[in-house]
Amino acid sequence: LYRKCVKLVLVVEYDGTNYCGFQYQVKVPTVQGEIEKAIFQLTGENVRVSGASRTDTGVHALEQVVSFRTNSNILKERIIAGLNHYLPQDVAVKVAYKVSDSFNIQTQAVSREYNYYIHNREVRSPLKNGFTYQVKRTLEIGAMNRAARLLIGEHDMGSFVTDFSHSNIKHSVRKVFVAQVERQGDEVVFKIIARSFLPHQVRNTVGTLIRVGLGKLSLSEFESILEAKQPGLAGPTVPARGLLLTKVNYPRPLGEYDEDL
Amino acid sequence: LYRKCVKLVLVVEYDGTNYCGFQYQVKVPTVQGEIEKAIFQLTGENVRVSGASRTDTGVHALEQVVSFRTNSNILKERIIAGLNHYLPQDVAVKVAYKVSDSFNIQTQAVSREYNYYIHNREVRSPLKNGFTYQVKRTLEIGAMNRAARLLIGEHDMGSFVTDFSHSNIKHSVRKVFVAQVERQGDEVVFKIIARSFLPHQVRNTVGTLIRVGLGKLSLSEFESILEAKQPGLAGPTVPARGLLLTKVNYPRPLGEYDEDL
Numbered sequence: 256l257y258r259k260c261v262k263l264v265l266v267v268e269y270d271g272t273n274y275c276g277f278q279y280q281v282k283v284p285t286v287q288g289e290i291e292k293a294i295f296q297l298t299g300e301n302v303r304v305s306g307a308s309r310t311d312t313g314v315h316a317l318e319q320v321v322s323f324r325t326n327s328n329i330l331k332e333r334i335i336a337g338l339n340h341y342l343p344q345d346v347a348v349k350v351a352y353k354v355s356d357s358f359n360i361q362t363q364a365v366s367r368e369y370n371y372y373i374h375n376r377e378v379r380s381p382l383k384n385g386f387t388y389q390v391k392r393t394l395e396i397g398a399m400n401r402a403a404r405l406l407i408g409e410h411d412m413g414s415f416v417t418d419f420s421h422s423n424i425k426h427s428v429r430k431v432f433v434a435q436v437e438r439q440g441d442e443v444v445f446k447i448i449a450r451s452f453l454p455h456q457v458r459n460t461v462g463t464l465i466r467v468g469l470g471k472l473s474l475s476e477f478e479s480i481l482e483a484k485q486p487g488l489a490g491p492t493v494p495a496r497g498l499l500l501t502k503v504n505y506p507r508p509l510g511e512y513d514e515d516l
Numbered sequence: 517l518y519r520k521c522v523k524l525v526l527v528v529e530y531d532g533t534n535y536c537g538f539q540y541q542v543k544v545p546t547v548q549g550e551i552e553k554a555i556f557q558l559t560g561e562n563v564r565v566s567g568a569s570r571t572d573t574g575v576h577a578l579e580q581v582v583s584f585r586t587n588s589n590i591l592k593e594r595i596i597a598g599l600n601h602y603l604p605q606d607v608a609v610k611v612a613y614k615v616s617d618s619f620n621i622q623t624q625a626v627s628r629e630y631n632y633y634i635h636n637r638e639v640r641s642p643l644k645n646g647f648t649y650q651v652k653r654t655l656e657i658g659a660m661n662r663a664a665r666l667l668i669g670e671h672d673m674g675s676f677v678t679d680f681s682h683s684n685i686k687h688s689v690r691k692v693f694v695a696q697v698e699r700q701g702d703e704v705v706f707k708i709i710a711r712s713f714l715p716h717q718v719r720n721t722v723g724t725l726i727r728v729g730l731g732k733l734s735l736s737e738f739e740s741i742l743e744a745k746q747p748g749l750a751g752p753t754v755p756a757r758g759l760l761l762t763k764v765n766y767p768r769p770l771g772e773y774d775e776d777l
Contacts, residue, residue, distance in 0.1 A: 270642040315643060335639065345642045378596065381531040381606045382576060382647070382760075499643075 263334065264352045264360060264509065265290075265321045270345040272385055272496065277310045277319065279303075286310070286346055290321060293341035297334075298327035307360045307503040308367045311455070313495030315386065318349070320503040322360045331515075352513040360503070366432055366448050368502040371461045371493070373443040380441075387442060388497035394443050394468030399436040402467045402477040403445065406434040406460065413484035415463070417455035417492060427453055427484070436464065443468070448504075455492055462491040524595065525613045525621060525770065526551075526582045531606040533646055533757065538571045538580065540564075547571070547607055551582060554602035558595075559588035568621045568764040569628045572716070574756030576647065579610070581764040583621045592776075613774040621764070627693055627709050629763040632722045632754070634704040641702075648703060649758035655704050655729030660697040663728045663738040664706065667695040667721065674745035676724070678716035678753060688714055688745070697725065704729070709765075716753055723751040 267290065275283040279291065290304050307320035329337065334351040342348070374380050374387035375394050413427040433448040445461050463480060466472040472480075480488045505512070528551065536544040540552065551565050568581035590598065595612040603609070635641050635648035636655050674688040694709040706722050724741060727733040733741075741749045766773070 268642050270645065317643065339639065344640070344645055347640045347642050349639045378600065378610045379605070379608045381529050381608050382578065384531065384605055385646070386643070 260324050260326050260356075262322060262324050262354050262356050262358065263331070264354050264358070264512070265334075265338070265348045266350040266509065267316065267319045267321050268347050268349055269316050269319065270385070271310060271313050271315045273345060274312065276312045276314070277306045277308075277316075286316075286319070287321075289342060289346050290338070293338045294323065294325070296341040297337045298325060298329055300325055300327055305361060307364050308452075308500050310498075310500055311458075311495055314498045314500065315496075316500040318502050319500055320360045320364070320509070322354070322358075324356070350509075352509060353515065354512045355514060358512055360505075363505055364451075364503050365506060366450055366504045367452065367500065368433075368446070368448045368504070369452070369457050370499045370501050371445040371447075371457060372497045372499065373445070373461070373465070373493075374441060375438075375443045376441045383442075385496060386499070388494050390443070390465055390468075392469055394465065395470065396436055396438050396443060396468065398470075398474065399443070399445075399464045399468040401474055402464055402472075403434040403436050403447075403460075405474075405478055405481060406431045406447070410481060411484040412453050412456055412481075414480050414482075414486065414489045415456045415459040416453045416486050417459060417490075429453060429456070436468075457498060458492045458495065459490045461497070462493045463489045465493065521585050521587050521617075523583060523585050523615050523617050523619065524592070525615050525619070525773070526595075526599070526609045527611040527770070528577065528580045528582050529608050529610055530577050530580065531646070532571060532574050532576045534606060535573065537573045537575065538567045538569075538577075547577075547580070548582075550603060550607050551599070554599045555584065555586070557602040558598045559586060559590055561586055561588055566622060568625050569713075569761050571759075571761055572719075572756050575759045575761065576757075577761040579763050580761055581621045581625070581770070583615070583619075585617070611770075613770060614776065615773045616775060619773055621766075624766055625712075625764050626767060627711055627765045628713065628761065629694075629707070629709045629765070630713070630718050631760045631762050632706040632708075632718060633758045633760065634706070634722070634726070634754075635702060636699075636704045637702045644703075646757060647760070649755050651704070651726055651729075653730055655726065656731065657697055657699050657704060657729065659731075659735065660704070660706075660725045660729040662735055663725055663733075664695040664697050664708075666735075666739055666742060667692045667708070671742060672745040673714050673717055673742075675741050675743075675747060675750045676717045676720040677714045677747050678720060678751075690714060690717070697729075718759060719753045719756065720751045722754045722758070726754065 277286045279287040304323040372387040374389045430450040540548040565584040633648040635650045691711040
């Protein structure tokens with residue numbers, strides 16, 4: 256039996272609470288590690304999967320995009336049910352596509368979308384605790400939204416990075432397409448869509464926006480922090496549990512890259 | 517210092533995942549036990565609290581109503597922040613009222629409202645897993661809703677009880693004010709408002725309604741089960757994690773019973 260190597264792309268949802276982030280690390284639970292383990296259990300192959308957006312410890316995903324090559328002749332239709340059978344309950348494959356070997360989910364992604372959820376009530380909400388960060392005092396959404404809009408366009412985001420010196424990031428200019436803050440019931444949601452992000456950029460941005468919403472930072476002070484292009488002024492880094500990777504976008508909808516087996 | 521005994525009513529939200537139900541039991545974690553522990557830590561008093569609706573192991577509450585008597589002279593305004601300081605993250609006091617000693621949260625409740633959340637998609641949702649029960653095949657909501665409406669009014673709910681013989685329930689007639697099924701995105705929500713409920717009544721009802729929604733049970737078969745008034749035909753009992761106590765109603769809004777300290 257001749258087995259042709261194929262490239263598969265998966266859309267994956269996960270509750271990141273119990274994982275040390277997406278990326279594989281030895282001896283600690285990671286989402287990538289769980290997916291690789293499930294692929295091994297299903298196909299017997301040891302593969303390395305890659306993810307389109309590297310989520311940190313405790314960050315959740317509604318639609319992470321993952322890809323890997325396989326020599327297994329398992330039917331694409333069986334991949335979803337098969338992997339979900341072996342995956343833990345807090346990780347699930349939602350869709351699977353067979354794509355051309357030249358399709359690269361990381362370099363061909365045109366943007367990543369993240370939402371950050373703030374529960375803005377004096378009393379905490381146990382039902383929302385795993386997916387929101389509580390801010391007790393009422394936030395001024397108008398001011399936060401005006402500050403958020405300053406992020407739109409191409410900017411050096413050096414002020415919003417944590418630990419820049421130790422990372423292997425070459426430059427800190429990032430292109431932001433959408434940045435907005437809106438109230439949804441007793442939640443305040445920060446939505447940001449960008450080509451890519453620096454480590455902790457979204458969480459440091461939200462921490463800074465909260466200071467604006469609490470009246471501790473003016474719009475011009477927020478602008479000065481952005482223009483300073485150096486860490487230390489922004490933040491604090493808000494907790495990972497409020498952050499959700501909602502989507503990764505490609506030039507065309509992902510389904511259009513599908514080549515039926 | 518003369519300390520007058522006062523009766524306090526709390527509105528409490530909890531994620532029931534890690535609790536063996538509301539009601540106190542020795543050696544296992546219960547919501548009542550956590551609240552009593554927090555009251556002890558805050559006031560030094562050993563009190564027994566009562567709850568308006570006894571939720572089972574793993575069932576959640578958006579607005580459970582709890583009451584207890586205290587000789588502590590702690591200000592009502594400090595009760596909320598004080599108890600939340602000592603309570604675990606998955607339980608929170610949202611509102612506190614000082615009420616007349618004659619006000620009884622159990623006997624004066626006119627109705628209890630419960631929602632049951634079904635995630636109706638082929639692939640499970642890790643982000644919703646803690647608060648929904650997954651049904652893979654598409655449910656026929658119209659049929660489920662027609663069956664649900666048969667429950668409205670005063671009926672002997674004996675068919676929807678689990679373990680009736682071992683409980684100390686004297687009669688199984690219950691008055692239902694609202695019973696409906698509706699689709700909300702990829703969720704199917706069963707809402708029921710009744711004077712009170714029998715053990716496992718809601719979860720056995722939902723299990724039976726799912727059989728209707730899957731075409732395994734006709735409307736008249738559902739009606740026959742209701743009319744049989746005996747356990748064994750209904751169900752299966754769906755998991756507790758999809759069930760949420762949303763509200764307990766009194767003749768007047770709870771705030772109107774408040775007597776300022």
